[in-house]
Amino acid sequence: MTAVGSSILTALNAGSGIDTSALVSSLVSATREPKQAAITGRQSLNSSRISALASATSSLNTFANALTEVLSGAAYTGAASSNDASIASVTLLSGGSPSGLPAQLTVEQLASARVYSSAATSGATGSTVIGTGSFTLTNAAGEATTITLDSTNNTFAGLASAINAANTGVTARVVTDTQGTRLVFKGETGAANDFTISANADDSGSILGGMSFTSTSNAQNAKITLDGVAYEYASNTVDDAIPYLRIDLNKASPGTNVTLSMSQPTAGLSDLLKEFVSAYNTLMGALNTATATGADSSSAGVLNGVSGVRDMKRQLSAITSTQLASTGTYKTLADIGVSTNRDGTLKLDTVRLAAVMEADPEAITNMVNPKVATDGNPGLSKLMSTVRDNIEKEDGPLKTAQKQYDTLAKEFTKQLEDLDEKMANYEDHLTKVYAAMETRLSALKATQSYLEQQIEVWNNSGSN
Structure with missing residues (x-):
């Protein structure tokens, strides 16, 4: 003045x-x-709160999304293995975790398909006319399919196309080599997919009239023994012998035991939990600073007293006691050594974690990172996503606070314009x-x- x-x-x-x-x-x-x-x-404080809330929301989203991405990697889901992949290899199927492993497998016989080949016709090509008449395919159940040859399809290529179009499960192809041109017919693997083929010519002087077929492969089932029990399958790909595990039979080897097992990501999950606690504490530490109470308004955190942030801290702090699995000995993070400090940050008891990992690594893997997340067994990723979604729901305290400060920002701008x-x-x-x-x-x-x-x-x- x-x-x-x-x-x-x-x-x-x-x-x-x-x-x-x-x-x-x-x-x-x-x-x-x-x-x-x-x-x-007042405008400056309000702008700081808007910025701090946006930063907190962004950090929470980044944390939840990164956790989901990391846990989707093979390093944290476990891996199925075979000690002799040349005989049988294995792959995990989606939907759950294999049970009953390790298991002993013996491949007695591979599944194969019936294959017929015609005699090679010297000098012929795919467009060579083979005469008119018909071909008859008869399957193992005695059902016959007749393919008629006329002027529109009476070539090697025409007959192959007609058989393929019939959709009987038998495929045909024309093969030409130094010996000439022949037709090769192949069915699906498995004894039930066996078939026979015969030719009926209208004009006996054509190639069709003299065409004969030789079987080069029999139709048979795969035969395996799994933990002493014999099974037969029409295919060399077996999806239902062990739940959520595909077994590819690659070679018959009677008398040879192949061990199928599941390795648990013990080391990977231990490291992940350490990183989770560290990242979580960074997020909670920032929230604690932003909400700190000071001796006066100048020393208090910019989000001190904001109900939306208090609610965020409350929901995050409940993570260690929330069930990740509905059954088993280990159901929560607290059960495996993760506890909550008074300031909301987390502490990891590495001795406890190592002990439970050694005692039941499969249970810990399924608890922290289940193959399929459910409400009863959400796993860490789904739990964090659920907490994030609850914190950020439209009618929740955080969104309400953000809308309130956005409204105030417009009001302050209007007040300055009015002034x-x-x-x-x-x-x-x-x-x-x-x-x-x-x-x-x-x-x-x-x-x-x-x-x-x-x-x-x-x-x-x-x-x-």
């Missing part, structure tokens, strides 16, 4: 004309500054007032000057 008062005195400049422009500017500033400072102070308008009007009003005052003062000064002159005249006249 001293500076403003000094400016006003200078503007009045006793004994000379008044600088009304400077005077008005000083008076407007004296009125505007405290009001503008109050609004911008600008009011001060512009105030400046116009003062300018008019002091302009009128200056006019009156000028008139008074002129009158004063006239009177002074008259008095001086009177005094001079009196002295004479």
